[in-house]
Amino acid sequence: METYVCPRCGNQDQKYFGQKKDGSFYCRRCISFQGKEAKETSPPYPAKLHLDYPLSPFQEKLSSKLVENFKNKKDSLIHAVCGAGKTELILKTIETALLMGKRPGFAVPRRDVAIELYGRLKNAFPSAKCVLVYGGETENLEGDIIVLTTHQLYRYPHYFDLLIVDEIDAFPYKGDFVLNAFVKKAVRGNLILMSATPPKDILEEFAKEKKSILHLDARFHLKAMPVPSFKECLHALQVFYAAYRLKEYQKEKKPCFVFAPTIYECELAGKILKYFFKEGEIVHSQKENRSFLIEQFRQGKIPFLVTTSVLERGVTLKNLQVIVLHADEENIYDAATLIQIAGRVGRKKGFEKGDVLFLGEKKTESIKSAIGEIEKSNGNLQSLLS
Ligand SMILES: [Zn+2]
Numbered sequence: 001m002e003t004y005v006c007p008r009c010g011n012q013d014q015k016y017f018g019q020k021k022d023g024s025f026y027c028r029r030c031i032s033f034q035g036k037e038a039k040e041t042s043p044p045y046p047a048k049l050h051l052d053y054p055l056s057p058f059q060e061k062l063s064s065k066l067v068e069n070f071k072n073k074k075d076s077l078i079h080a081v082c083g084a085g086k087t088e089l090i091l092k093t094i095e096t097a098l099l100m101g102k103r104p105g106f107a108v109p110r111r112d113v114a115i116e117l118y119g120r121l122k123n124a125f126p127s128a129k130c131v132l133v134y135g136g137e138t139e140n141l142e143g144d145i146i147v148l149t150t151h152q153l154y155r156y157p158h159y160f161d162l163l164i165v166d167e168i169d170a171f172p173y174k175g176d177f178v179l180n181a182f183v184k185k186a187v188r189g190n191l192i193l194m195s196a197t198p199p200k201d202i203l204e205e206f207a208k209e210k211k212s213i214l215h216l217d218a219r220f221h222l223k224a225m226p227v228p229s230f231k232e233c234l235h236a237l238q239v240f241y242a243a244y245r246l247k248e249y250q251k252e253k254k255p256c257f258v259f260a261p262t263i264y265e266c267e268l269a270g271k272i273l274k275y276f277f278k279e280g281e282i283v284h285s286q287k288e289n290r291s292f293l294i295e296q297f298r299q300g301k302i303p304f305l306v307t308t309s310v311l312e313r314g315v316t317l318k319n320l321q322v323i324v325l326h327a328d329e330e331n332i333y334d335a336a337t338l339i340q341i342a343g344r345v346g347r348k349k350g351f352e353k354g355d356v357l358f359l360g361e362k363k364t365e366s367i368k369s370a371i372g373e374i375e376k377s378n379g380n381l382q383s384l385l386s
Pocket of ligand 1: 006007008009010011027028029030031
């Protein structure tokens with residue numbers, strides 16, 4: 001039998017193909033991605049970058065390197081610590097693309113990140129037309145700068161001369177065959193991939209194909225990342241130890257995230273903690289009012305949130321502390337997840353320090369590796385600064 005290759009996602013696995021009545025094939029891997037595609041309009045407007053704050057010298061250096069790579073038609077992978085200010089790094093490359101009449105796009109796995117990014121790019125390029133595309137927001141597909149979720153990339157086949165993809169290790173993009181295929185198909189020029197914890201296969205691919213891997217070990221405020229501490233503690237007692245720490249944080253008026261590995265554990269820990277504190281709240285993917293609760297927390301109206309990994313990324317809060325319950329659950333907490341969680345702390349200028357506490361019955365390889373990676377980045381930062 002002839003091997004059929006899906007023209008949209010590149011799937012070659014025959015078991016995913018079905019046949020319509022008229023004899024033509026369809027691919028079950030990508031069939032759910034249906035809708036109108038973007039048209040190629042006149043070249044983008046050569047908009048200038050407008051940034052009203054300076055980059056750190058390290059950001060500046062990396063930013064120039066990215067422009068150089070783009071001009072030399074070279075793909076780049078940015079491996080930057082959490083809180084490095086990754087978005088600022090690529091603005092100059094977007095400007096370069098626009099001035100050359102090339103089409104830039106910026107894709108991220110998660111919708112809320114896309115929305116935030118869209119706002120920032122609009123501010124940075126006031127004279128460009130930025131469009132935002134995600135599930136439910138697909139009317140306007142054409143503009144000078146396109147910000148979208150990775151799910152919407154199928155609307156842009158061979159479209160982008162510059163495609164930036166942030167959080168390449170995040171759900172649902174990581175390891176997703178179809179979404180990864182959409183990235184490859186949407187780019188006709190060069191890629192810039194970004195992550196604080198890039199997956200091993202991508203690091204290996206970049207090394208093998210001699211593409212550019214750029215490291216940024218400095219947070220934008222040039223202070224070291226808080227190094228997590230590990231405390232060995234019996235499973236059932238961890239929540240009580242967390243309660244003891246929360247009491248301290250409340251006295252010092254420090255907000256805190258308490259992470260739990262599952263919704264069940266999250267609810268359970270939340271109930272126990274609410275026995276000690278009236279004001280805490282529980283937030284996980286099944287909580288309908290979670291945006292409201294997160295906003296209340298941001299405004300300082302709630303002192304702590306018990307949560308699952310839904311808050312592992314993206315949230316930046318002044319003076320935040322973090323406790324991870326059952327951090328030894330390796331199915332949930334791999335090293336990358338623990339690094340992302342630790343990366344919530346110390347991000348704001350003036351509040352560069354903070355506690356990251358991993359509680360567990362044993363110190364797993366993932367815990368050791370997460371602590372080791374952060375110490376390594378801090379070491380690199382010291383040599384950069386000296
Ligand atoms: Zn397909």
